[in-house]
Each structure stands twice: as C-alpha cells, then as structure tokens.
Amino acid sequence: MPKAPNVVFVITDDQGYGDIGCHGNPHLNTPHLDRLASQSAQLDDHHHDPLCSPSRAALLTGQYAARNGVWHVIQGRHLLHPDAVTAAECFANSGYRTGMFGKWHLGDNYPFAPHYRGFDETLCHRGGGVGELPDYWGNNYFDDVYFRDGSPMQCAGYCTDVFFAAAQDFISRHSHQPFFVYLSTNAMHSPFIAPQRYAAPYRELEMPEKRANFYGMIANFDENMGRLLEHLHALELDENTIVLFTSDHGTAAGWDAAANSGYNAGMRGIKGSVYEGGHRVNCFWRWQGTIPAGRKLPGPTAHIDVLPTLLDLCGLESDRPFDGISLKNLLLGADCNLPHRSLVLQLQPDTPQKWHHCVVLNERWRLINGSELTDIGSDPAQQRDVAAAHTQIVADLRSDYEAWWQSLQNVFASTIAVPVGTRHENPVLLSARDWHPTSGRVPWLQAALDDPAYDSNGWWLVDISRAGSYRIELRAHPREADRAMQASTARLQVGEKTIEKPVLVGDTAVAFRLDLPIGEVKLQTWLTDAAGGRERGTYYVYAEKLGK
Structure with missing residues (x-):
C-alpha cells in the first residue's frame, strides 16, 4: 500500500x-x-x-x-x-x-x-x-x-x-x-x-x-x-x-x-x-x-x-x-467550477465593531467596510466606487456579512483566558503584548519598553486552575534581562484584591504572595515612579502556583 x-x-x-x-x-x-x-x-x-x-x-x-x-x-x-x-x-x-x-x-x-x-x-x-x-x-x-x-x-x-x-x-x-x-x-x-x-x-x-x-x-x-x-x-x-x-x-x-x-x-x-x-x-x-x-x-x-x-x-x-x-x-483539473459564495476578510479591535475594517468579496465584487463597492474585473486597481450604480449588489453582500456576523455574536462577546497554575506550565509568563488595554498604546516590541510613549496599561484575563497560594512577580523586563525597575511603587490587583509594595533602588522585580480561588479573574498591575511622574503597567508578570 x-x-x-x-x-x-x-x-x-x-x-x-x-x-x-x-x-x-x-x-x-x-x-x-x-x-x-x-x-x-x-x-x-x-x-x-x-x-x-x-x-x-x-x-x-x-x-x-x-x-x-x-x-x-x-x-x-x-x-x-x-x-x-x-x-x-x-x-x-x-x-x-x-x-x-x-x-x-x-x-x-x-x-x-x-x-x-x-x-x-x-x-x-x-x-x-x-x-x-x-x-x-x-x-x-x-x-x-x-x-x-x-x-x-x-x-x-x-x-x-x-x-x-x-x-x-x-x-x-x-x-x-x-x-x-x-x-x-x-x-x-x-x-x-x-x-x-x-x-x-x-x-x-x-x-x-x-x-x-x-x-x-x-x-x-x-x-x-x-x-x-x-x-x-x-x-x-x-x-x-x-x-x-x-x-x-x-x-x-x-x-x-x-x-x-x-x-x-x-x-x-x-x-x-x-x-x-x-x-x-x-x-x-x-x-x-x-x-x-x-x-x-x-x-x-x-x-x-x-x-x-x-x-x-x-x-x-x-x-x-x-x-x-x-x-x-x-x-x-477535474472541475474548475467553484460554487458561488461570498468570503469575509477583516481585522477587529479588542472589542469587535460591525463593519469595521472588512471586505466581503466574490468572483467579481469587493464590498469594503460595508459601503464602498469595486468591480475587480473591470477595475483591478480599485479606483472607482460603483456602489450607487449597483445597490442590489451592495444589499446582497451586506446581507452575507450580516449572516456571518450573526454566527459569531457569542464569540465576539467572549474573552479567552490564560490558564495559570496548571501542571502543564508553571510559572506562566504574561507579557503586556497580551493586555486588554485600559490606557495608552499596547507595547509589542522589546525596543519600545524604554519609550515613554508606551507608558500604558491593561489587564489580563487569567483562569486560576487550582486553588491555593500563588507568587505573582512583577517586572519591567523579563528575567533573562535582569534590569532594574525604574519605579518607586508597584501595585497588583487580582479580582477584588489589591496589594502595593515599594520598589527599592536596584530592584529587578517585586513579588507578591496571595491565596487565590479557582476561576477566571482579571489581573492588572501598576508601576509608579514618583520622581519622574510616570505610571504604567508592568510589562512582564510571572504567575506561579506554590506547593502541590
């Protein structure tokens, strides 16, 4: 065989x-x-x-x-x-x-x-x-x-x-x-x-x-x-x-x-x-x-x-x-006839918005952001909006998008949590790249971490998989970088629990210990530099389940 x-x-x-x-x-x-x-x-x-x-x-x-x-x-x-x-x-x-x-x-x-x-x-x-x-x-x-x-x-x-x-x-x-x-x-x-x-x-x-x-x-x-x-x-x-x-x-x-x-x-x-x-x-x-x-x-x-x-x-x-x-x-080479269908391509922000940055396309038409229509066959450079001349095509493509959007309503309303405390991975590294932002621009490059333009913040949704004692370590840079934090205080909030500690000169990390129950919870951090007037989230968090 x-x-x-x-x-x-x-x-x-x-x-x-x-x-x-x-x-x-x-x-x-x-x-x-x-x-x-x-x-x-x-x-x-x-x-x-x-x-x-x-x-x-x-x-x-x-x-x-x-x-x-x-x-x-x-x-x-x-x-x-x-x-x-x-x-x-x-x-x-x-x-x-x-x-x-x-x-x-x-x-x-x-x-x-x-x-x-x-x-x-x-x-x-x-x-x-x-x-x-x-x-x-x-x-x-x-x-x-x-x-x-x-x-x-x-x-x-x-x-x-x-x-x-x-x-x-x-x-x-x-x-x-x-x-x-x-x-x-x-x-x-x-x-x-x-x-x-x-x-x-x-x-x-x-x-x-x-x-x-x-x-x-x-x-x-x-x-x-x-x-x-x-x-x-x-x-x-x-x-x-x-x-x-x-x-x-x-x-x-x-x-x-x-x-x-x-x-x-x-x-x-x-x-x-x-x-x-x-x-x-x-x-x-x-x-x-x-x-x-x-x-x-x-x-x-x-x-x-x-x-x-x-x-x-x-x-x-x-x-x-x-x-x-x-x-x-x-x-x-057996059949070159594809079924007629509309395809949806898109990019959404953290909270999805209908008609945001999307295209609905088929073999001839491209409906852009729900309103602009181009004919890719006669206008491959997409220089002419012909929506006004083809209102039924626009309506049909909008209907296809509406059906697609409706099929995803439950997903768009949900947030995927990062498991913490599992036996598969302990500790867990969280980075600011995965923040759900509350302020500022989410940093995604290591080179941006010293740029005040990225003094921002956000929260992670974590899923505490095992109840017990946890060590939550806050850092401005990852462990292998071993760089001092430029801050005077560090604050951690996990659900309704908020803890604050001073940051001493030369500290590369601030660690908190707390007991956490099983379940999904928001985790957010703050670094405050009283002398420089800066406040931002910590870009790296190591969350570790202690004990068995």
Whole structure:
C-alpha cells in the first residue's frame, strides 16, 4: 500500500503577491520560487485576512479565525481557542509525524503554544516576530535563543536559515513515514534585517534602505526554499510530497503608494488594508505527478479552504465543520467550477465593531467596510466606487456579512483566558503584548519598553486552575534581562484584591504572595515612579502556583 503523501506547508510573513519575480516584479530575483511556481498549480485569486494571526488561525483550522477567538494580532485576541482543532492534530491523529518551525503567533502559553496543539516537534520564536515582548530578550535575527518544544535553546545563524535547517532535519529523520511540516518563517516581518550579501544587490539599485533589506530577506528565503526542494529531491520524496507555499497577507515594504515606489502587481493597498493588495496572496500547490503544473486557477479561494483541501488530497477526514471547501477537484483539473459564495476578510479591535475594517468579496465584487463597492474585473486597481450604480449588489453582500456576523455574536462577546497554575506550565509568563488595554498604546516590541510613549496599561484575563497560594512577580523586563525597575511603587490587583509594595533602588522585580480561588479573574498591575511622574503597567508578570 503506498505511503500517504507528506505535506510541507511553507508560509512567509509580510510577503505580498507582487514580492516574487514570476508575478512581474522588475527588481526582485527569486529563481527558486519562480521554479516552484512553474511546477505548481497556482490559486491566482487567493485571499487571506490582512494581518498575521487571523490568517494563520484560518489556515490551520479551516474556519474563520474569529470563530476560534482570533481577530487581532495583540491584546489577547490572537489566542487560538483551546477547542479549535488544528491541522497538526488532524494529521497526528492519522499517523503523521508533525513538526512546526518558525512563527506561530497564536499564543505562547499553555494550551495555545504549538507544542500543545498537535505538533510532535517545534522550534519557534515567541510573539508575532523575533524581538517582540514575549520573545527571548535580545533576539535580533542572528544567533538567537528560540524555543524547542517550549524550552529555550541557543541557536546559531540567521533566523530563516535556522528554521529551514530544523525543518530539513525533521524531514530527514521521518522520511520513511508520513510527515506534516509547518514551516512558518518570521521573515519578511519587520524589523527588516538581512545578511548583507543578500541586501547588497538591491542597495545598488538605489531603492529605499528598508526595501533593500526587505528584498534581501526574500532573496535569503528564496535560496533556502531552493535547498529545501533539493533536499526533498535527494530523498526521492518529490512525487509523494505536497509542497504548499503561501504568505499570510499583503506586502509590508514592497510598495509605497505615496511615493509611487516599488511594485504591487497593480493592486491598491498593502499589509493591513482591506483593498486587494492587503489580502490577495501567492498560493502554490506542488504535487509532482498528481497536481498538473503550470496553471493559474480561478477563484476566489481563501485561507479557510486550505485545510479541507489538504485533508481531501491526503485521504483524511475530520469531524469538525469547516467554513471553507475542498479545492481538490480544482487542483487536480477535474472541475474548475467553484460554487458561488461570498468570503469575509477583516481585522477587529479588542472589542469587535460591525463593519469595521472588512471586505466581503466574490468572483467579481469587493464590498469594503460595508459601503464602498469595486468591480475587480473591470477595475483591478480599485479606483472607482460603483456602489450607487449597483445597490442590489451592495444589499446582497451586506446581507452575507450580516449572516456571518450573526454566527459569531457569542464569540465576539467572549474573552479567552490564560490558564495559570496548571501542571502543564508553571510559572506562566504574561507579557503586556497580551493586555486588554485600559490606557495608552499596547507595547509589542522589546525596543519600545524604554519609550515613554508606551507608558500604558491593561489587564489580563487569567483562569486560576487550582486553588491555593500563588507568587505573582512583577517586572519591567523579563528575567533573562535582569534590569532594574525604574519605579518607586508597584501595585497588583487580582479580582477584588489589591496589594502595593515599594520598589527599592536596584530592584529587578517585586513579588507578591496571595491565596487565590479557582476561576477566571482579571489581573492588572501598576508601576509608579514618583520622581519622574510616570505610571504604567508592568510589562512582564510571572504567575506561579506554590506547593502541590
């Protein structure tokens, strides 16, 4: 009996549809991605949400991200609901070995982190990018400390090289059994840092420094992709491995509309936008000998279709309902007729708002924020609002959105708590990146912590899993940084309990001990610097259950 096909799912960060040579970019050289495209079927009208976490949640569950509690990239709204079934769990339950390498961005604590979500092996940074608050202090893309199955591990080399090498090692060790690899690079996310030899050719073109580094990151990724494909070939896995390549959303630095600089394949909008350039992405499917290559396939298709399609191609089943559909027949060339449907893409704040930053799309129309209508067929640059001339189309798309919104009302009214005191993870690290904000701008980069512009605050919702004594340690920087707190008093509030302590000169932490009952409760902290007049929350909290 032939071995079930392997799956290598590669996703980049912040690389738009136009950030690849074969899509007409006149500046960018991507020979290995171009070759992969020629060997693949391309979903050429394929769409993801306009920012990271929602796209990833939908890709890995086959459901709209908001259905599983994910509608933002910070503020605790990126935590994938514990009941959501991931692609890794589907494959693991069918006898596959599963590995995840790179960026997760769906929660770093139990039960959200990838080593709790069906992956046998993981090597990843924390947060939404290298150098963000939850990540190991001081990571800067070179010789960083990443997390192997949840434990810190010193690595050597450039981030993208490290994650590709780990994935190839995993493939080598499991080449004789079915495997599922989720290789999710932090590149090309900011900060835009590339080894100099990759960025130098683009500097010579006198493009902006940011874009030269961005393209350098893509060039490095392209080289790694070539090595990965050669590795599969050397192991004679070409014809029994599905290689899926995509990105999470539109470009971050390949196009500057204000300066009319760069390349965006003629589309309007970039990362974060609900215009086409923010959500239309590359999506290549290669299965040599099975998926006919060299075709650009119609759409629209979306992130919610990816998992149903992978499972169908591999002959696997899931008892979970999907929002997406299987594209197996489309990819195999059996049927190019997709059902007529409307897709909803969006990005929400902490408290969702109807019609906020959304697009409802089908094969012809794009309804933006509930009111602006563009015809993508006749106006691919989305320069003309034709809503007044097509009122029935607007009404129909609004009705589709209303039905989608109504199906998510209960989820939008809820908040996912971070478990504290479990036997799976103790202590638990909470970072300000996950605050539900009460004031100011939520900090998400380590580099922002000394900037008074980020003197802000917010609360975490925690779920005390075991009643008893807890040690709550407040810090302005994580333990490995060991930096003194610039404050005179520290205050902790857990539910109705409030405790305050002085901060002495040179203190790196202030710890509180208190008894807590089982249940969900809000936790908030304050640091006050009487001399400097600053007040803010503590950016890091370590919560530990004491005793048995």
